[in-house]
Amino acid sequence: MVELYRELSWHPGLSAACLSPDVITQDGGKYCSLYTEWSQRDLARAENVKFCRQYLIFHDGASIASSGHIGTCSEIKDELLSRESPSGDLKAILRKVPGKEKEKQFLEIWDQNRKVKSINLTVLDKHGSVYDDDQFGCLAWSHSETHLLYVAEKKRPKAESFFQSKAPELGTSDEDAGLPKKNDRPLKGEQFVYYDDWGEALSTRSMPVLCTLDIEGSSVSVLEGVPEHLSPGQAFWSPGDTGVVFVGWWHEPFRLGLRHCTNRRSALFYVDLTSGRCKLLSEDTRAVWSPRLSPDCCRIVYLENDALGPHQQCSRLRMYDWYTKHTSTVLEAVPRQAQGECNPGGSGRGAGGSSPPSSPPTLKVAILPSAGQEAQARWVCLQDEHPVPGISWNIRTLQPPPEQEHPQYRGLDFDAILLRPSKGPAAQKPPLVVMPHGGPHSVFTAGWMLYPAALCRMGFAVLLVNYRGSLGFGQDSVASLPGNVGTQDVRDVQLCVERVLQEESLDAGRVALVGGSHGGFLACHLLGQFPDTYHACVVRNPVVNIASMVAATDIPDWCLTETGLSYTPDTLPDPAQWTEMLCKSPMRYIDRVRAPVLLMLGEDDRRVPPKQGLEYYRALKARGVPTRLLWYPGNNHALAGIEAEADGFMNMALWLLKHLRC
Numbered sequence: 001m002v003e004l005y006r007e008l009s010w011h012p013g014l015s016a017a018c019l020s021p022d023v024i025t026q027d028g029g030k031y032c033s034l035y036t037e038w039s040q041r042d043l044a045r046a047e048n049v050k051f052c053r054q055y056l057i058f059h060d061g062a063s064i065a066s067s068g069h070i071g072t073c074s075e076i077k078d079e080l081l082s083r084e085s086p087s088g089d090l091k092a093i094l095r096k097v098p099g100k101e102k103e104k105q106f107l108e109i110w111d112q113n114r115k116v117k118s119i120n121l122t123v124l125d126k127h128g129s130v131y132d133d134d135q136f137g138c139l140a141w142s143h144s145e146t147h148l149l150y151v152a153e154k155k156r157p158k159a160e161s162f163f164q165s166k167a168p169e170l171g172t173s174d175e176d177a178g179l180p181k182k183n184d185r186p187l188k189g190e191q192f193v194y195y196d197d198w199g200e201a202l203s204t205r206s207m208p209v210l211c212t213l214d215i216e217g218s219s220v221s222v223l224e225g226v227p228e229h230l231s232p233g234q235a236f237w238s239p240g241d242t243g244v245v246f247v248g249w250w251h252e253p254f255r256l257g258l259r260h261c262t263n264r265r266s267a268l269f270y271v272d273l274t275s276g277r278c279k280l281l282s283e284d285t286r287a288v289w290s291p292r293l294s295p296d297c298c299r300i301v302y303l304e305n306d307a308l309g310p311h312q313q314c315s316r317l318r319m320y321d322w323y324t325k326h327t328s329t330v331l332e333a334v335p336r337q338a339q340g341e342c343n344p345g346g347s348g349r350g351a352g353g354s355s356p357p358s359s360p361p362t363l364k365v366a367i368l369p370s371a372g373q374e375a376q377a378r379w380v381c382l383q384d385e386h387p388v389p390g391i392s393w394n395i396r397t398l399q400p401p402p403e404q405e406h407p408q409y410r411g412l413d414f415d416a417i418l419l420r421p422s423k424g425p426a427a428q429k430p431p432l433v434v435m436p437h438g439g440p441h442s443v444f445t446a447g448w449m450l451y452p453a454a455l456c457r458m459g460f461a462v463l464l465v466n467y468r469g470s471l472g473f474g475q476d477s478v479a480s481l482p483g484n485v486g487t488q489d490v491r492d493v494q495l496c497v498e499r500v501l502q503e504e505s506l507d508a509g510r511v512a513l514v515g516g517s518h519g520g521f522l523a524c525h526l527l528g529q530f531p532d533t534y535h536a537c538v539v540r541n542p543v544v545n546i547a548s549m550v551a552a553t554d555i556p557d558w559c560l561t562e563t564g565l566s567y568t569p570d571t572l573p574d575p576a577q578w579t580e581m582l583c584k585s586p587m588r589y590i591d592r593v594r595a596p597v598l599l600m601l602g603e604d605d606r607r608v609p610p611k612q613g614l615e616y617y618r619a620l621k622a623r624g625v626p627t628r629l630l631w632y633p634g635n636n637h638a639l640a641g642i643e644a645e646a647d648g649f650m651n652m653a654l655w656l657l658k659h660l661r662c
Contacts, residue, residue: 001458001653005646008388008454011360012040015050020088029065031058034382035084036363037076046643050076055382063367064380080105080132081139081150092139092148094130105130107148109215119218126220127211128153129204135258136208136233142241143297147212149244151233154207159190198231199257199554200607200637210235210244210271225276230269231255234290239297239322243272245281247288253569257554257607263287265307268300268320281320282327288318298322301330309561310482312441314475336412336474352446357419358391360448391456392422395446398499404491406468409480414468416496417444418504419452420461430461431510431660432501436493437464438517440485440562441478443471451514451649458653459662461506467492483564486584490525497533509535510660514652516540517608517637521586524616527597528589536659538652540600541608541637544616547581552609590619596626598655600648602635628655
């Protein structure tokens with residue numbers, strides 16, 4: 001098992017890619033360079049290692065003529081962000097450098113051959129740490145390539161104890177007493193003031209500010225004009241470099257968890273560098289994200305959702321014309337997928353990704369064809385493919401029986417991806433591991449996933465269920481689930497399991513559950529509601545009691561919305577609402593659980609605080625159910641630390657082997 005995990009986990013994943021402008025050769029052909037960044041698990045070092053690869057792509061404007069790999073892979077050490085300039089001649093790199101007292105951050109400017117600038121941002125002391133996350137962070141070149149734009153934590157005033165230093169004696173100046181000037185003095189009694197932050201995986205993000213670097217003068221300025229009730233991020237330079245366009249999130253009366261939550265009230269803004277005035281570019285009652293400036297610098301496109309409601313939902317594609325100031329809708333939110341259209345699994349209704357569940361990710365490029373001819377694009381793989389032998393898979397579409405139809409959203413279907421071993425004794429039926437995804441508004445796609453692939457190689461069949469409420473099936477599917485968690489989603493998974501056991505050659509006496517977050521919520525529900533079906537369970541940071549979670553999580557709105565209740569910042573649930581949240585929770589069925597349960601909890605989880613798992617653990621122990629708990633310090637909700645991920649797989653696999661008697 002150790003060697004299997006080592007073999008499958010070493011495959012790197014692509015994290016960034018950047019194409020340079022075309023260069024025309026003497027014979028009229030074209031070529032461009034492709035810079036890529038990758039991340040790979042290093043089990044010996046217990047960390048993710050980042051490295052870069054560069055490719056040279058030759059093309060005739062219609063298809064790829066040939067491509068080559070330039071040089072060897074090189075590790076990217078201590079890089080936080082990097083971005084090539086529009087011309088491709090320069091590159092900006094944000095780098096962290098260890099220091100004696102604290103880590104320092106440098107912004108470096110490179111031309112194609114050398115480092116031309118290195119600015120110590122920590123010494124300049126204009127702001128706190130620069131954001132390198134994909135929620136707020138950016139590193140944007142001005143069109144003139146003279147300035148850089150980024151987001152950092154606002155500089156906070158220094159604070160000290162009431163008893164830390166003495167005031168100057170009467171008649172003695174600050175300078176004579178060796179004290180800082182009055183405006184520079186630390187604030188007394190302010191060192192323990194609480195600063196609200198943006199929750200799970202963003203606990204160091206509280207007060208973001210927009211910052212610009214003048215490359216020639218090596219000077220940094222913090223932009224003024226952003227309203228105090230907004231947290232800015234995802235910024236870029238406006239046409240003509242006259243100002244900055246950014247997404248602003250409302251943070252009053254307090255901040256809610258933002259990671260994986262595209263429903264937070266936000267809007268698109270423009271701050272003029274000359275006047276300092278801030279202008280609203282989109283509606284201010286919605287949620288917007290991921291804005292992009294068109295190549296001709298005339299239009300801004302962005303995604304828009306309803307504020308509040310499900311954390312992930314179908315988006316509208318909107319477009320703002322910079323010169324006419326007109327906003328239009330390019331694509332409305334899709335109510336539901338029609339037959340023949342693309343779906344997440346890539347079954348009869350569409351095509352999946354280029355890396356199926358039986359093959360690690362690969363990098364492919366194509367020339368963009370003319371409008372309407374996208375299906376004719378020829379994809380060229382730039383690296384060797386490494387399909388994993390011994391894995392077969394298929395996708396099945398299911399429809400709930402009439403009695404389980406949603407009264408308002410009838411006719412919804414859902415799908416599941418089944419992986420099964422393609423090797424082994426023909427007479428032996430493999431055990432089945434059932435995996436519902438988290439969210440609940442998330443999705444399993446027909447792509448590479450480490451845990452399912454490794455379990456399949458071990459001899460398990462793995463069922464990945466996209467129950468109603470999953471993304472990729474239209475907004476009606478998303479809207480059907482709030483108010484029905486614990487029933488509709490549970491029945492969809494159980495229906496899928498029963499159907500697969502009927503139609504496939506699988507061992508119905510050896511069925512287990514594995515799930516995290518809302519997937520853990522479903523696993524715990526299924527254990528209690530259908531105790532005769534399942535014989536082992538592994539859950540990672542599961543939701544087990546919505547009522548007790550609402551006061552401890554960074555997303556209290558989730559608890560009410562998914563229960564079917566309305567949420568406002570001043571919401572105080574009444575006894576009936578507390579009861580409703582408890583009734584929709586797995587704890588309601590704790591007395592019926594018989595299967596052995598392994599729990600994995602992240603100590604730093606703010607989304608589903610570990611007290612949730614501890615509550616379930618103690619309830620199972622009190623009832624004599626075989627239970628084991630793994631506690632991972634330094635890990636948050638994702639349990640994505642290399643050591644935690646590897647240890648989690650080994651313990652999961654051993655638990656399943658033991659209790660399914662494999």
